[in-house]
Amino acid sequence: MIYTYEVIIIGGGQAGLAMAYALKKQNIHYVILDQNNHTGVSWEKRYDSLTLFTPRNYSTLFEYNMEGQSNGFPSKDEIASYLRRFSMEHHMVIKHNEKVLRVKKRSIDIFKVETESNEYLASQVIVATGAFHHPFVPNIHDGLTPFVIHSHEYKNPQQVPKGKVLVVGSGNTGVQIAAELSQTHDVVLSSSKKGKIIPTRILGKSLFWWLDVMGISKAKSDSIIGRILQRRDPIIGTDYKTVKKHVEMVSRLLKVEDGTCFFKEDRPMEIGSIIWATGYKNKYDWIQIEGAVDLRGNPNHIFGESPARGLYFIGLSWQSRRSSALIYGVEKDAKYVARLVMKMKNN
Template sequence: MTSTSDSVVIIGAGQSGLAGAFAVRAAGMHPVLLEAGHRTVGSWPDYYDSLTLFSPARFSGFPGAPFPGDPDRYPSRDEVVAYLEKLALDLDAEIHLNTRATAVEASGDGFVVHTDSGQEFRSTRVISASGSFTNPFVPPIPGRFSGQLLHVADYRSPKQYAGQRVVVVGAGNSAIQVGYELAEVATVTLAVRRPVQFVPQVRGGRDMHYWLHTLRLDLLPPSVLRRLFRSTLVFDTGIYSNALTSGLLDQRPMFTAFEDDEVVWTDGSHEHVDTVIFATGYRPNLPYLKHLGALDSTGMPLHQRGISRTHQGLGYVGIEFQRSFSSNTLRGVSRDAQYVVRALSIARK
């Protein structure tokens, strides 16, 4: 069993785990990262091929580690992968790859983290930073669908959908980006609960993320966000909104049911569809905390701003809207990590 008095065990070594490790190191403690995969990049290599960040490079780096290259460009998926691998190389931390956490057990005044490799790690502080990409959310839809049904987590490129009738479910950035590129080769509809809410990518000659940063809107807590916005904001240079107004792609209220190879629209009409792609988000994937009693009945962590409400010394990094609008993004995750590490340090003194 591995144990040191100043160690903090971090489950996950993607962007959230690395942010946690930098915060732990800055606090004078020893980060021990347990990563189920073989690279320190989290889920980034598994996203669709054309994915680019919606925030410019200048607002997408970790503190003290700016994104390389033109600060006003929008980095690609593969650039993010390379950036995270470089961060890990520069990080003075103990990293265990191919080591999946299987259970966290309360023990004495701390925890024992069990892994599939048989190793056990003991610490008074544990940070869960394993992300949610492996737990895509698909809402229940009445009926059965005989066509192709997938989540955007399994989508890579538009090639195989050429000539098809495709419905993309969702009104967020991924739904719009995937729907737009599919519309070049297929007939595409966005099925939405509420109309897409566009925000200009550039305002006053500056990217919107400049204003989010300058006006501190990126720090708004979830309670305020829920009052201000009823749906996800989609940053747009004009190409996505033009695609809707021009008819390249359309949006309709969410269909009500499946029936064989058809969807049933809200007006009762039936339409044949080849493929339905759900861009409906993800949920935290925390099976290793199930028996600890740290989760609610739906598997969501019981926490307040990333600090466990059930176990002293347990924290979270990388949960959507954990503390703010930018919580689970490259530009915001470090703020959350620093907050959580400070809170855990004080709690265990």
């Protein structure tokens, strides 16, 4: 089947929903194409104990309040439920189970979006697949360690066999997983850099309240402050204290051979399980439009606007500011992109 809309939004997470809301306010005929079978799946799939660093009053879209204590920290299942309610109450136009395979130009002014079962045409397309796509695992492992997963596959300690566990990567995810596993396992955390630790609350106020007051959350990606902050995200919360007390810290992992891990500055050790908390890599090869993606595979854009006329991005890390990839920050970018869409429509 072939369907025609003014705007196609690819991805039905918080970025896609925020974009749809902003377009709806402009009376623009849109559709969200989402590969999942219902809203909130990407949050439901995350590990069981995940709790956000942002309190509920900093985890909302367009002043649509979240249930529960406003300064408390929501679980991942609360976020999934919140996004479903947001979608239903605002009557979002979503087609689920539509995995986008290719985005091309059918003509100068028309995009063709191909899914596994249908074809969609639109004059403008917004990519809302978010900041992180494909799990990244360094090519330094011989594959002989019995239990190896990426952090996106981790659910809880019961999933991990007894014995020594190596968590590779000391960002927020790696630290959280290492802290949780340390209650039941012998855990080693490999880190290439020493992280900066920031508590979730300072003098009784949320960290994000302070970031707002100090203007840091509004720092543009191309500003001096923005460039400094982008070099390395801080570790937020108290999990690092648990790690320092109960987890063996080692230097950067160099290679894994026959179940033995070799580190840059520490003795080799035998490991029974490995969890790669090494982040994600972008993959945009399905966007087959000249100028949309650079040679490193990253989207070409200025605050979400692509040099390819009619193509936009939303939900990217540091798309315009520190909070762009967070739930409460994406709405600002959505409003901005919606104005660009309306401007092109009227031209």
